[in-house]
Amino acid sequence: xxxxxxxxxxxxxxxxxxxxxxxxxxxxxxxxxxxxxxxxxxxxxxxxxxxxxxxxxxxxxxxxxxxxxxxxxxxxxxxxxxxxxxxxxxxxxxxxxxxxxxxxxxxxxxxxxxxxxxxxxxxxxxxxxxxxxxxxxxxxxxxxxxxxxxxxxxxxxxxxxxxxxxxxxxxxxxxxxxxxxxxxxxxxxxxxxxxxxxxxxxxxxxxxxxxxxxxxxxxxxxxxxxxxxxxxxxxxxxxxxxxxxxxxxxxxxxxxxxxxxxxxxxxxxxxxxxxxx
Numbered sequence: 001x002x003x004x005x006x007x008x009x010x011x012x013x014x015x016x017x018x019x020x021x022x023x024x025x026x027x028x029x030x031x032x033x034x035x036x037x038x039x040x041x042x043x044x045x046x047x048x049x050x051x052x053x054x055x056x057x058x059x060x061x062x063x064x065x066x067x068x069x070x071x072x073x074x075x076x077x078x079x080x081x082x083x084x085x086x087x088x089x090x091x092x093x094x095x096x097x098x099x100x101x102x103x104x105x106x107x108x109x110x111x112x113x114x115x116x117x118x119x120x121x122x123x124x125x126x127x128x129x130x131x132x133x134x135x136x137x138x139x140x141x142x143x144x145x146x147x148x149x150x151x152x153x154x155x156x157x158x159x160x161x162x163x164x165x166x167x168x169x170x171x172x173x174x175x176x177x178x179x180x181x182x183x184x185x186x187x188x189x190x191x192x193x194x195x196x197x198x199x200x201x202x203x204x205x206x207x208x209x210x211x212x213x214x215x216x217x218x219x220x221x222x223x224x225x226x227x228x229x230x231x232x233x234x235x236x237x238x239x240x241x242x243x244x245x246x247x248x249x250x251x252x253x254x255x256x257x258x259x260x261x262x263x264x265x266x267x268x269x270x271x272x273x274x275x276x277x
Contacts, residue, residue: 009052016045065210066191068133072126073184079122079146080177086116086153087170093162106160113157119173120150135209137268138216139183141261142176142223149173152254165247168233172226179222183215213273220269224262230255 019042026035089112093105101109123146130140149169156166187210209216234252 009049012045012049016042069184069188076181079119083174086112090162091167109162113154116154120147123147136211137272138220138265142219227259
C-alpha cells in the first residue's frame with residue numbers, strides 16, 4: 001500500500017518477464033498454443049505498467065499546471081491591487097487644474113509612474129512564463145497587452161499626462177487583470193473537481209492546455225469589447241472642444257494596431273480549434 005505508480009509499473013513489468021520467458025520455452029517445446037497464453041499474460045502486465053506510467057505523468061502534469069496557475073493568479077492579484085492604487089491616484093490628479101499642480105502633485109505623478117511601471121514589469125514576467133509554457137493562444141497575448149498598456153500609462157504619467165485618457169487606459173488594465181484572474185480561478189476550480197474524479201488511463205492529460213479553449217474565447221471576446229469601447233471613445237473625443245489632434249492620432253493608431261492583433265488572435269484560435277486532436 002502506498003506504492004507509487006512507477007513502483008507498480010515496475011512490478012508489472014517484472015511479472016511480465018517470466019511469462020515472456022515461459023512463452024519462449026513453450027515455443028522451443030513446439031507448444032505454440034501454450035506459448036500464446038503466456039504471451040497474452042505478458043501483454044496484460046505490460047499494458048497495466050503502461051497505464052500506471054500514464055497515471056503518474058498525468059498527475060505530474062496536473063500538479064505542474066496547478067502550481068503555475070496558482071503562481072500566475074497570485075501575481076495578477078498583486079498587479080491588480082497596485083493598479084487600483086495607481087488608477088485612484090491618477091484620477092485625483094486628473095480632477096485637478098494642471099496649471100495649479102503643487103510640487104506634491106508633481107511628485108505624486110512621478111511616483112505613480114514608477115508604480116505603474118512595476119505593473120508592466122510583472123506583466124512581462126508573466127508573459128515570458130506563458131510563452132515558454134506554450135499551450136495557450138490568447139492568454140499570453142492578452143498579458144502582453146497589459147504590459148504594453150501599463151508601459152504607456154507609465155510614460156504618460158512621467159510626462160505629467162494625468163488626464164482622463166490615462167485614467168481610461170488604467171481602468172482598461174484593471175478590467176483585463178480581473179478577467180485573467182477570473183479565468184484562472186475558474187480553471188483551478190475545475191481542476192479541483194476533476195481531481196476527485198481522475199481521468200481514465202490512456203486519456204492524455206499532458207495535451208491539455210493551461211486554459212481551455214472556452215476560457216480563451218472569453219478572453220478574446222472581452223478584448224474585442226475593449227477595442228470597441230476605445231473606438232467609441234475616440235469617436236466622442238474627436239468632436240470634443242479642445243481635442244488635441246496629435247494625441248487623438250496616436251490613440252487611433254494604437255487602437256487600429258490593437259484591432260489587428262485581436263484579429264490575428266482570432267485566426268490563431270480558429271486554427272487551434274480546428275486542428276486535429
